[in-house]
Amino acid sequence: xxxxxxxxxxxxxxxxxxxxxxxxxxxxxxxxxxxxxxxxxxxxxxxxxxxxxxxxxxxxxxxxxxxxxxxxxxxxxxxxxxxxxxxxxxxxxxx
Amino acid sequence: xxxxxxxxxxxxxxxxxxxxxxxxxxxxxxxxxxxxxxxxxxxxxxxxxxxxxxxxxxxxxxxxxxxxxxxxxxxxxxxxxxxxxxxxxxxxxxxxxxxxxxxxxxxxxxxxxxxxxxxxxxxxxxxxxxxxxxxxxxxxxxxxxxxxxxxxxxxxxxxxxxxxxxxxxxxxxxxxxxxxxxxxxxxxxxxxxxxxxxxxxxxxxxxxxxxxxxxxx
Numbered sequence: 001x002x003x004x005x006x007x008x009x010x011x012x013x014x015x016x017x018x019x020x021x022x023x024x025x026x027x028x029x030x031x032x033x034x035x036x037x038x039x040x041x042x043x044x045x046x047x048x049x050x051x052x053x054x055x056x057x058x059x060x061x062x063x064x065x066x067x068x069x070x071x072x073x074x075x076x077x078x079x080x081x082x083x084x085x086x087x088x089x090x091x092x093x094x095x
Numbered sequence: 096x097x098x099x100x101x102x103x104x105x106x107x108x109x110x111x112x113x114x115x116x117x118x119x120x121x122x123x124x125x126x127x128x129x130x131x132x133x134x135x136x137x138x139x140x141x142x143x144x145x146x147x148x149x150x151x152x153x154x155x156x157x158x159x160x161x162x163x164x165x166x167x168x169x170x171x172x173x174x175x176x177x178x179x180x181x182x183x184x185x186x187x188x189x190x191x192x193x194x195x196x197x198x199x200x201x202x203x204x205x206x207x208x209x210x211x212x213x214x215x216x217x218x219x220x221x222x223x224x225x226x227x228x229x230x231x232x233x234x235x236x237x238x239x240x241x242x243x244x245x246x247x248x249x250x251x252x253x254x255x256x257x258x259x260x261x262x263x264x265x266x267x268x269x270x271x272x273x274x275x276x277x278x279x280x281x282x283x284x285x286x287x288x289x290x291x292x293x294x295x296x297x298x299x300x301x302x303x304x305x306x307x308x309x310x311x312x
Binding site: 013014016017020059060062064065 | 197198
């Protein structure tokens with residue numbers, strides 16, 4: 001099964017990457033952007049999705065500094081084409 | 096006194112660590128796939144980019160066969176020093192509290208910094224006095240230390256010297272028992288006045304004194 005793990009910096013921990021992006025967008029003329037956070041998207045095929053939380057806790061995520069969300073099954077069409085509409089917050093980048 | 100320096104694929108300060116250790120004792124290299132610690136008295140996990148820093152710095156290295164032995168050695172009270180990437184590895188392995196995050200500046204920093212000795216009652220700082228200043232270089236991108244709870248701090252960046260935005264200017268922490276120490280600055284690059292400072296020797300000399308039955312054990 002195709003699964004997807006969304007990894008985000010934990011709330012309250014300084015996220016300089018998010019801040020840098022947040023500062024860059026207005027510089028390009030995009031107004032009204034706030035609370036930008038940059039995380040990681042991990043896609044994987046797994047035979048036993050029940051193992052995903054353990055995989056996250058042991059390797060994919062450092063729970064001290066990151067939060068994660070498991071999305072399975074992942075719809076492979078999402079985020080594959082440039083400019084695709086992503087459902088909800090935190091979806092991966094297009095393309 | 097015999098030091099062992101772990102070499103991972105992607106380590107780059109292993110030779111300097113070996114050289115520094117050899118100034119105060121015997122030193123051997125430990126290959127990441129070996130399980131034999133060769134009877135060393137202390138282990139150094141050196142700086143670099145173990146396993147390419149993939150996923151998170153230190154995240155993969157901690158599963159190397161040699162790290163299982165290092166963890167066992169550490170939990171039995173053996174001295175373990177993690178420098179820079181080695182500090183990241185020890186945090187990821189849960190041998191030290193906390194985690195290292197990208198520098199607040201998002202930039203690679205490479206410069207000499209002044210460190211303040213906070214706690215000289217440890218096997219790694221016994222040859223110092225509290226308040227001593229050590230001039231030691233840093234060079235890293237992921238050095239912003241963060242820990243949600245209280246930690247035992249041995250070294251802080253001197254006021255105004257924090258290169259990465261670490262919590263409370265923390266430069267190096269040890270576990271509660273004091274036998275595992277991790278720091279972002281590189282004492283192994285500061286062992287000869289020729290390269291600007293030999294203040295880093297104090298760390299290795301403290302370890303030797305501890306193994307020789309001296310203070311701080």
